[in-house]
Amino acid sequence: MTKQYDVITLFPEMFDAIADSGVTRRALDEKVWALTCWNPRDFATDKYRTIDDRPFGGGPGMVMKAEPLNAAIDAAIQRQQDLQLAHFTNKPKVVHLTPQARPITDAGIRQLVEEPGLVFLCGRYEGIDERLIEARVDLEISIGDYVLSGGELAAMVLIDAMVRLLPGVLNTPESAIEDSFSPARDGYLDHPHYTRPEVWNGATVPTELMSGNHAGIAKWRRKLVLERTLKRRPDLLDSAGLSKEDLKLLNEIHQKQK
Numbered sequence: 001m002t003k004q005y006d007v008i009t010l011f012p013e014m015f016d017a018i019a020d021s022g023v024t025r026r027a028l029d030e031k032v033w034a035l036t037c038w039n040p041r042d043f044a045t046d047k048y049r050t051i052d053d054r055p056f057g058g059g060p061g062m063v064m065k066a067e068p069l070n071a072a073i074d075a076a077i078q079r080q081q082d083l084q085l086a087h088f089t090n091k092p093k094v095v096h097l098t099p100q101a102r103p104i105t106d107a108g109i110r111q112l113v114e115e116p117g118l119v120f121l122c123g124r125y126e127g128i129d130e131r132l133i134e135a136r137v138d139l140e141i142s143i144g145d146y147v148l149s150g151g152e153l154a155a156m157v158l159i160d161a162m163v164r165l166l167p168g169v170l171n172t173p174e175s176a177i178e179d180s181f182s183p184a185r186d187g188y189l190d191h192p193h194y195t196r197p198e199v200w201n202g203a204t205v206p207t208e209l210m211s212g213n214h215a216g217i218a219k220w221r222r223k224l225v226l227e228r229t230l231k232r233r234p235d236l237l238d239s240a241g242l243s244k245e246d247l248k249l250l251n252e253i254h255q256k257q258k
């Protein structure tokens with residue numbers, strides 16, 4: 001079933017970046033997902049098509065007005081409900097992109113991609129009138145503890161991360177399974193990768209990968225998964241979840257470091 005992603009944005013043309021290139025473009029062409037952008041300016045009722053105003057209480061910048069966003073959200077939800085597909089009987093969730101939420105993780109992306117449709121609300125300027133957020137938003141998501149100029153890049157990050165998990169999107173589905181953070185990797189980091197030539201810049205490929213011994217390669221890769229995770233993201237290592245074999249490999253890594 002085609003995933004339906006509607007986006008409320010002042011800059012619909014930014015979404016060409018995912019609609020026109022790479023994996024997301026191919027999946028869009030194959031109707032794995034569908035994208036509809038709504039410009040709040042088209043829902044403004046005054047002749048200047050005003051979508052922002054000065055903040056009450058003073059201060060710098062402008063705030064996005066509630067009315068045009070409210071009407072744009074209604075249109076997006078209506079579009080998805082008009083599809084009249086069995087799984088669209090529930091309203092799609094409205095997702096507000098904001099730096100003030102908890103940064104999303106791989107687990108969050110895997111949960112989000114289960115939704116048949118979503119409506120993304122992209123803020124600009126100082127943000128959105130709080131009353132609109134309270135009245136219409138189901139979910140708030142950040143892509144990291146830093147501030148972007150707008151929610152568009154954040155929405156594209158989420159869409160890209162979700163679409164590549166959908167069946168049939170990646171040429172080699174194992175890639176998504178074996179990527180960093182995936183449950184099949186126990187949430188750990190991916191191992192390093194090498195390709196031809198065998199010697200580049202004086203550096204050779206690890207001999208284990210050239211052996212043709214599949215069990216040996218798998219063992220070497222698992223060791224590198226553990227070593228990298230331990231070194232770069234020790235917070236991801238869940239010692240309770242480690243197998244006997246993993247503990248043995250970790251022991252070898254510790255011995256090597258001594």
Ligand code: SAM
Binds near residue numbers: 096124148
């Ligand atoms: N005044 C806001 C604050 O400090 O929380 C920041 C406004 S920011 C300049 C404009 C818009 O960019 C926000 O309304 C939000 O939609 C989006 N945005 C900025 N950083 C983000 C992040 N880390 N994750 C998701 N969206 C973000």
